[in-house]
Amino acid sequence: MDTRFLESFLTVADCGSMAEAARRLNLTPAAVAQRIRALETDLGQTLVTRVGRTVKPTPAGRAVQLHAPSLIKALRDLRAMAADGMPAGQLRIGATASAMTGFIPDILATLTKRYPQIEYFLMPGSASDLYQAVQAGDLDAALIVQPQFPLPKALGWVTIRKEALLLIAPERLEVGNLHATIRMQPFIRYDRSQWGGQIVDRYLRRHHLVVREWAELDALDAIAALVNRGLGIALLPDWAPPWPEGLRLQKLPLQDGEIRNMGVLWDLSGPRIAATRAFVETCEALAANDR
Incomplete structure (x- = not known):
């Protein structure tokens, strides 16, 4: 039995959709469906059924769903142990x-x-x-x-x-005093639910900076792209390359910024x-x- 087929079945059962499972597994929906059919043939049982636009496990599928994770883990461990x-x-x-x-x-x-x-x-x-x-x-x-x-x-x-905290701004924006710029310009916030975003939040609080926030995002490259289009400024860690191509930004280190x-x-x-x-x-x- 190919454990990849079991993993594909578990993904389908988890998200309730062949299309979503295919996206998570980086496969086509047809390839995911083929894996499910092969697993059903191997086990001699129907494992999923369509209910409207969703896919749900059958009773046999729910039994496999319950026990497959421990089986997959045991097989992975066995391969590693056999390598001595x-x-x-x-x-x-x-x-x-x-x-x-x-x-x-x-x-x-x-x-x-x-x-x-x-x-x-x-x-x-x-x-x-x-x-x-x-x-x-x-x-x-x-x-x-x-x-x-x-x-x-x-x-x-x-x-x-170690990634320093940066003020990123559009290339043509005149930046004098950094804190004045942070207060006055439209601000794109790094999501506070992210650990990196909490570093930004602590900096703003420590310096009592009230910002003109209009968006809060968890994707660093998306924030940088918005700043590139002149839609605001942001505080971001100097993350490892590559950054999105074609950006024309000012990257200004904050001397007392917390390191990520x-x-x-x-x-x-x-x-x-x-x-x-x-x-x-x-x-x-x-x-x-x-x-």
Whole structure:
């Protein structure tokens, strides 16, 4: 049985839609449907049924949905254990949006050359959600903003990039006093539910800055694009390249701004620890080269 088919079924059952499952899995709806049919043939049971525009598990599907996660995890662990201490098996990695484009490609390209036995599952998400996933054992490691609270002893952390807080403004805007500019110009806020957005909020509160806020977004590249079009200013961390192409911005460091630490959070134990350590060491090596 191909565990990818089980994972596809679980995604369909979770979101109730072949189209949404295909989007999450980066497949076509036809490919997802083909996987479900193959799994149904293998098990000899119908697993899903259509109800209007949604897809729901049948009674047999609900039984599979209940037990499949532990089976998938056991099979992943078995592959890693069979490697006898060598980095192998499926490594489950999470990354924030900026880390997914700024760090993951170089890290995985390097790691794949050294350890071709490792397979990868990538999960995008917010820092808080990815932290919870690593703590729960659903992910082996995650590239996230450093938590502002003590970590459990079961988790490891290493910082790989320090990102200064910037005032970004349209290229043609005359910027004199930074705080006066922040107060007077339309302000695009980095979402306060994000750990990085909380750094911005703390800066504004510490300096008693009341802003003319008109939008609050969680996507750094979208905020930068809006500023580029002259729709306001923003406070953002100097995140790892690439930034969107064609931007014509002023990037002005805030001398007393809080630093956003980006790094790797990982589970210190488990059957895939060899692959996890290889991932962490690769992150550290690439970070050292950048410095």
